[in-house]
Amino acid sequence: MNFDFSDEQKQMRDAARKFLAEKCPPKAVREVLDGKATYDKALWKGLAEMGFLGVAIPEEFGGAGAGHLELCVIAEEMGRALAPVPFSSTVYLAAEALLLAGSDAQKQKWLPKIASGDAIGTLALFEGKGNPSPQAIKLSAAGGTLNGVKKPVPDGAIADFAVVAARTGSTGRDADISLFLVDLKAGGVEVRSLTNIDPTHGQAELTFKNCKAEPLGAAGEGWGILTQVLDRAAVLMAFEQVGGSDRALEMGRDYALDRIAFGRPIGSFQAVKHILADMYVSATLARSNCYYGAWALSTNASELPEAAAAARISATQAFQHCSKNNIQVHGGMGFTWEFDCHMYYRRANATAVTLGSLSYWEDQLIDRMRKKNAA
Amino acid sequence: MNFDDTPQEAEFRATARKWMEANAPKKYEAELSKSSLGRIRLEKEEIVDVGKAWQKKKAEGGWACLHWPKEYGGRGATPIEKVIWQQEEGVYGKLTQPFQIGEGMCGPTVMAFGSEEHKRHYLPKLASGEHIWCQLFSEPAGGSDVAGLRTRAEKKGDDWIINGQKIWTSGAHYSDYGLLITRTDPNVPKHKGLTMFFLDMKSKGVEVRPIKQANGMQEFNEVYFTDVVIPDSQRLGAVGDGWNVSLTTLMNERMSIGSRLATGFPEMFEFCSNLMTEDGLAIDDPATRSKLASWxxxxxxxxxxxYRAISSLSKGExxxxxxxxxxxxSGTMLQDIATYAMDLEGAAGALTGADEEAASGQFQQMLLSSPSMRIAGGTDEILRNIIAERVLGLPGDIRVDKDVPFNKIPTKGR
Amino acid sequence: MDLKDNGMNFDDTPQEAAFRAEAKAWIGANAPKQYEEELRKSSLGRTVLKGANILEVAKAWQKRKADAGWACLHWPKEYGGRGSSPIERVIWQQEEGPFGKLSGMFIIGHGMCGPTMMAFAGEEEKRKYLPPLASGEKVWCQLFSEPAGGSDVAGLRTRAEKKGDDWIINGQKIWTSGAHYSDYGILLTRTDPNVAKHKGLTMFFLDMKSPGVEVRPIKQASGQSDFNEVYFTDVKIPDSQRLGAVNDGWNVSLTTLMNERMSIGAGxxxxxxxxxxxxxxxxxxxxxxxxxxxxxxxxxxxxxxxxxxxxxxxxxxxxxxxxxxxxxxxxxxxxxxxxxxxxxxxxxxxxxxxxxxxxxxxxxxxxxxxxxxxxxxxxxxxxxxTDEIMRNIIAERVLGLPGDIRVDKDVPFNKIPTKGRA
The missing domain is CATH 1.20.140.10 (Butyryl-CoA Dehydrogenase, subunit A, domain 3)
Structure with a gap:
């Protein structure tokens, strides 16, 4: 057994951390937070140059062909730095969907552009409130055109293309759902930006009106593909969340060491120490669950659905826990716009719902454990 | 990243499995599988007797205390081999409970501080389960504050004379030897006047009194020492250096306790998978699911x-x-799980008899035993301090008694 | 509501019922009903009125209440109140319902500054300042917290130095709710840095429009700005505006803070x-x-x-x-x-x-x-x-556990370690 990343993967993590520390300091995140940019274009280009965008894309499609363990390592660093770029939508959702279900031509068209930073992709799944479910998909596809509304779509306002989940049947079964690929720059889609709790990462509404679309994967297999894409994205997003949890914990620790009240560092009071110890515990449990998810993802193991749900739940809980208590340790200063604590709190609570809520994944986990036990 | 055995590991696993297949006491398998925290017992036999027989058999086959050197009764196995063995030993590992303190704490301390002669004399019998060891650290006046202990050791010729009282000693009533920390100098600050010994529990003047626990069972004891004589050769480490010696023991305690921890989750998952409520299986209930998922x-x-710790261990870290x-x-989790299982049982949750209700009373036992998990081997609060101070690097608490001579520390008249 | 020997009940006594009927009738005739729906729907982090300035609406409502004798009910009449019993005040709050959310900007004045003035100011000051505070014509704020002293209020560093009959104030406060629309403030300062930190403090009240007072809003994590930093540069306060004795400010502040926790706890x-x-x-x-x-x-x-x-x-x-x-x-x-x-x-x-x-x-x-x-x-x-301070209060003042070890307790203030903070 070797339940750890390899030395090379750790070197890649160090490289990513160094790169992001330099190119993505909190000041850069704030440019997007304050609405001065929709995303950090220079950072996006830089990530492409470092080979991070295509790290899991095979070489024949312009990527580095490294693999998903490497991608997990990068994802963690993106979460630590709160990178204000469409990484999760493009890499975890769009690229994964293409890799799983795209035709050779589709992969040739989009994957090299993703790897080079020339195309931003996303997944248009949700239609208002609710969690992933075939019944909730109303947007219709007929004769190669789409009609309907998707919201929220992560990074929808800046995306060049979208993988769209559409209804192609009405039997009430999973086979009613098919996936389509839409070039968002080709017309037929109205885009509206939506205000959201984490302004460093945009959300949008996409309205499709007789929009031309090409099928992605076989007709009627959309739901099966989506489930796999969401599982993969859940693991990758969990690494982002763990990266964010760790950073929030470090911020709280550093402040507790620095801040003096009643003549001593506040970190010498047990009330503060125990808050931080509990943050450490939740971040550690999440990290360990994520490692298992990474293993399942990288080997495409049959355990992936269960491992992904566990990583997702554990990392969501940890990031929410660590980010809110980081503010608490900082006291009033943590509640100012000027301190960075709230950026982690916002990201934690945004990532907690964007792939489907905690309750949804809890339900999925138990379902999957039961199926495994029955088998 | 992978979970595969290397060829050597696979070979080791095959050897272990084969030996288990031929030697494990299969007649207890069902009972052991069903036992959970607060409820390890065998219908017809004393668990300590069955445990001793199993440990002896393992020792003869070279499967006891695997990571110890061969000359002290071990196998000289690697950390990863020990883990593989534990996986293969499976439910029979529950039989080793009476030996855990000896193997995990007393053994390593004797190995680090005992003389070569003592090591060769005492360790093999500890490994084979012929002799059971206990650890005599906690006292009424010093629980979490271990260094606050008051049991005196006074030098008399080549011997030490021990007077005082220990508490919370697991298994003292069936132990043959014990690791004992004492105060040899009350005129210096509390951490500096301690000395460690080991002693024969059958020595004259040692009296063991069982403590009836909140859950009705008796696993712990009070041990009284009245003019007990210990030869100086049984001292471990220098006089006055007992605190450092004890750190070795305690670090091992927290690690060995951490390795086979019950969380209650597997039992709970199985229980919910089978429990019928008025509107279906418990596991189909969204409220139950949400809780199960969190656990x-x-x-x-x-x-x-x-697993991550094992991986770093196998790399020599x-x-x-x-x-x-x-x-x-796991301490809090056991308590929460037991509480919720009883909630699911409704009013019948209050019944504790093995025949009375669905899960043979296992959650009721878990509920009553779980508080001790949050206290024994370091309370939740001490563990949070350890994490905050040793992992996160936060400053230690202000210790008002740190540089004060022990006999000047306020005691509320004790 | 009463707990009598013959049992517990939530019924109004006849007097209480009469009071309730009177309050209800007055609110029915006078409340700004056009805002009722919006106020009912507003919750933490979101009290906004569309098309109206909430401060103005609130001031108008407070004035109307004061004119009819419904402001600061439990205060004596001579200071702008009604001289009501505590239970009448509770009945009023129940009847005022969602319109009570309009009182947000006056809570600190009514709950903390007013009681402190009442306990420590001269009779002349009380008659002059309290009625306009009650009627909402003047808004008050509380200037205690500082960057170096948040939970540790007594760690504050804002200096007050005596010069003739005046005091000269220099320093900085933070987390001051509503300082940007306040007319007056109560201010806790350090008058003697050579004694232990609790012993060298003095309390004042001051006109927020005094020369040398600068208010800067703090943008919160939520994006809103409810709080401010307030800077004092050679601000002059006459000695007549001192509350309590020189260097007795800590005891004065306890009155204020006790009232703070009660009023914050209420709504x-x-x-x-x-x-x-x-x-x-x-x-x-x-x-x-x-x-x-x-x-x-x-x-x-x-x-x-x-x-x-x-x-x-x-x-x-x-x-x-x-x-x-x-x-x-x-x-x-x-x-x-x-x-x-x-x-x-x-x-x-x-x-x-x-x-x-x-x-x-x-x-x-x-x-x-x-x-x-x-x-x-x-x-x-x-x-x-903070939550942690609240738990300490419960542990120490309710359950009687010993206080934390205060390493700075008997140390002169200017000898307490600060990690280089000036």
């Missing part, structure tokens, strides 16, 4: 945290205080 | 009514949210916390109406409600699924109420005493 990720988080999280997480 | 928002309403109308994928067992289990947990707080405050009211002084037990209000409102908001977002991320009033569920609550909630766990 599931804690249990798996602990499991994979230990020493696992650090990070492992303190195991007991911290 | 504290738990988020439960909002969540219950939301779940009552929300449809999930497999039916109404309120039918879902998981939702019910959570709601029930929140419900008993909310009702526990409500009845704890009723018990305090009962004690009050018997003339007992409510003690530090009220600290539990903010402690419980602070983390609860945060959990409630998180769970409401969870129930909305991926769309929970949206916060714009037009696109988000229930106009983004829970998103605003989520972003405001961390502040509740910090302001007016």
């Amino acid at each position: 599931a990720v804690k249990a798996s988080g602990l499991k994979y945290t230990s 020493r696992p650090g205080p990070e492992n303190s999280i195991g007991k911290l997480v | 504290v928002s738990t988020g439960f009514p909002e969540l219950f309403d939301f779940c009552n109308s929300l449809m999930l994928d497999d039916g109404p949210a309120i039918e879902d067992r998981n939702v019910r289990s959570r709601l029930a947990n929140y419900a008993v916390k909310a009702s526990g707080l409500k009845y704890t405050s009723m018990r305090a009211i009962s004690a009050l109406s018997k003339g007992d002084r409510p003690g530090p037990e009220n600290s539990i209000g903010k402690l419980v409600a602070g983390s609860m409102v945060q959990e409630v908001a998180m769970y409401a977002l969870d129930l909305q699924g991926a769309a929970g991320v949206l916060s714009g009033p037009e696109d988000a569920e229930v106009a983004g109420k829970f998103q605003a609550m989520l972003l405001r909630a961390p502040g509740t766990r910090v302001e007016g005493g």
